Amino acid sequence: MPRHSYSLAEDLADASRLIARVAAGESLAALRAAAPLRPAVLELVYGTLRDYGVGDALVAALAHRLPRDPHVRALLITALRALRAGRAQHAVVSEAVNAVARLRIASAKGLVNAVLRGYLRDRAALDARAAATDEGRYRHPQWWIDRVRAQYPGAWERVLEAGNTHPPMTLRVNPRRTGVAEYVALLAAEGIEARQVGAQAVRLVTPLPVDAVPGFDAGLVSVQDAGAQLAAPLLDLAPGQRVLDACAAPGGKAAHLAELAALDLTALDVDEARLRRIGAALARLGLAARVLAGDALTPEAWWDGRPFERILLDAPCTASGVARRYPDVKWLRRAADVARFATLQAQLLATMWRLLEPGGKLLYATCSVFHEENDAVVGEFLARRADAVRLAVPVLDGGQLLPDAEHDGFYYALLQKSP
Ligand SMILES: C[S@@+](CC[C@H](N)C(=O)[O-])C[C@H]1O[C@@H](n2cnc3c(N)ncnc32)[C@H](O)[C@@H]1O
Known part of the structure; x- marks a missing residue:
């Protein structure tokens, strides 16, 4: 079967549809369970949601009137994330403009173009302005920031910042099937760097897709956080x-x-x-x-x-x-x-x-x-x-x-x- 390679416009459109559904209250886990997502879309969706506080603050600063259509707003926040993640500027702007047709929001073409170009023109000042708000800086909703700040006066920034990181990938070795030392040796033989971090816990230095974890299908290990x-x-x-x-x-x-x-x-x-x-x-x-x-x-x-x-x-x-x-x-x-x-x-x-x-x-x-x-x-x-x-x-x-x-x-x- 010939493989279709997806354009950035398709990735942005698909990611924006998901972001709009999450913004309307649906859970990402349920959406993912219903339809698998390609890696490029997953990366955009996760990055956009981690950064949503910033994207939201930027759209508020850039659009004269906040776009009411949830797909317009979602597309802007997703494209801003792609820009902030270092994707090629002109490609993101033109492909976001192409994505409007896929999202059936063609009337928003001018707005999408103007907001993204406006961001690029004044990027440093706008980023600084977004970072000056709690939601933009800590990338959590204000009520959540306030609560963590009040409950952990000495650790609140660390807790919020940890909430925005890429999580570690930790495996739990099944003692019915193998030992931790044997399993770490098996990983090493496959060129996978890992370290024992608990009685049965082995952390991979670089996360892998589950189907690439040696011995997963054979029940040697499960994926489970060390905590x-x-x-x-x-x-x-x-x-x-x-x-x-x-x-x-x-x-x-x-x-x-x-x-x-x-x-x-x-x-x-x-x-x-x-x-x-x-x-x-x-x-x-x-x-x-x-x-x-x-x-x-x-x-x-x-x-x-x-x-x-x-x-x-x-x-x-x-x-x-x-x-x-x-x-x-x-x-x-x-x-x-x-x-x-x-x-x-x-x-x-x-x-x-x-x-x-x-x-x-x-x-x-x-x-x-x-x-x-x-x-x-x-x-x-x-x-x-x-x-x-x-x-x-x-x-x-x-x-x-x-x-x-x-x-x-x-x-x-x-x-x-x-x-
Ligand atoms: C934190 S998750 C459990 C995770 C699980 N222990 C694990 O380690 O994989 C909480 C679970 O509680 C279940 N749950 C919620 N209300 C429940 C109830 N009234 N009775 C039984 N299960 C409930 C949810 O469906 C959900 O699967």
Whole structure:
């Protein structure tokens, strides 16, 4: 089949369509699941979303009246990103003008041309003006910047900047199939540089597409951030234990639990589409679990009444600790979502507690950096429950991991029920 090589105009048009849909509230993960994207479009989309605060500020400064058509606005922000990323100026301007026809916004031709040329004429001053706003400088929405600044007076800039970086790629070695040293040697033999960064964690010096990771299809490794890999070992697992992963999809931590011991493991999730990915991951790794579709808030619908010895509650959250992996999240979330998630998390924690055996342990986890979803949820829970204690976990230093070059942002609280 002859291969079609795509023009920059097609890449800009396709990327802009996605940016417009994200700006209207759709999640990038769902859009990607629905239709695979070519690498050039992916790069434009991720770059544009990481930089959205800057693009938005530039369009506001350059257009006399803000374009109302979402595709016009999306095309401008995407083309500005391409310019800022160092793409050839004349190519970007002329191809963005060509993209208007593909997006059926031909009447915006003059505006697109004028805004992009206006940017190039006065670039240094406009960049400086955008960088003078918080959103332009830190590339997060203002409410998010304000919250991180208030909650981490000594680390807020570092946290926001980490949210804009390219994330590291870390693998988790499946001890049922190979050892860390053998796997690192296998990578070296293929000319892939990597370093062990945790008990089962190996970080690639340069990220690779998953299908280029040696031994991935054969179940030697999974892709999982080093911070996420801290969860399963905290539960101090032993063969035969009855374990519940209450919010398990797509199954990263559930598979890790199953790798560590031959458990009686139930992997539950309310989202059936995401749940299918657990089955695929377990099959690839040669592991087993009972995979159940169900709502953790209504256990009577799926629970047999026998308490669990261990529960992992990896609760739905704002994902503010993993914004660099899901840059759309920064612009999709609203300030009010934080309280909404905190309410749901408190309900999930109280419900899961009922299912835990006396003496059993529950690990509460989020991939958020906001206190409201973390220490506040756990603190309020502990204040109301006389039968719950929080166990000290020295490696975690208080439970809140902030995103950095080694790992994403996570929160863990290990709780034990009185015997
Ligand atoms: C942070 S993700 C879990 C990630 C997973 N533990 C992993 O490591 O791959 C949160 C999950 O909670 C699920 N969820 C949200 N509300 C739920 C509920 N009421 N009951 C069960 N699962 C729920 C979502 O569908 C989502 O898959």
